[in-house]
Amino acid sequence: xxxxxxxxxxxxxxISRGLERDEAKxxxxxxxxxxxxxxxxxxxxxxxxxDQAKKMxxxxxxxxxxxxxxxxxxxxxxxxQASSKIEEYLKNxxxxxxxxxxxK
Numbered sequence: 714x715x716x717x718x719x720x721x722x723x724x725x726x727x728i729s730r731g732l733e734r735d736e737a738k739x740x741x742x743x744x745x746x747x748x749x750x751x752x753x754x755x756x757x758x759x760x761x762x763x764d765q766a767k768k769m770x771x772x773x774x775x776x777x778x779x780x781x782x783x784x785x786x787x788x789x790x791x792x793x794q795a796s797s798k799i800e801e802y803l804k805n806x807x808x809x810x811x812x813x814x815x816x817k
Contacts, residue, residue: 722741722744724738724741725737750769750773751774753770756769779798780802780803782795782799785798785799
């Protein structure tokens with residue numbers, strides 16, 4: 714994403730339009746929340762109720778977590794393949810933790 718001075722995601726953009734620094738930071742934060750599918754503001758702005766928004770956030774979180782079937786199904790695997798991928802992922806994570814802790 715652009716962070717140039719002429720971008721609404723830049724604090725200086727809002728300061729140059731008359732906002733104080735704290736107000737500008739809050740404005741940037743609000744815009745980021747409204748754009749993020751992991752924030753309730755994003756879904757409410759799209760017309761969903763708070764409960765619907767929470768469900769959408771939960772779904773998006775599952776789709777981004779390699780420990781869930783939803784993550785692997787979204788990547789094109791069957792549910793059976795997804796279970797195998799989760800197993801593989803967890804084994805690799807365990808291996809990484811052991812290696813980090815013990816250097817093996």
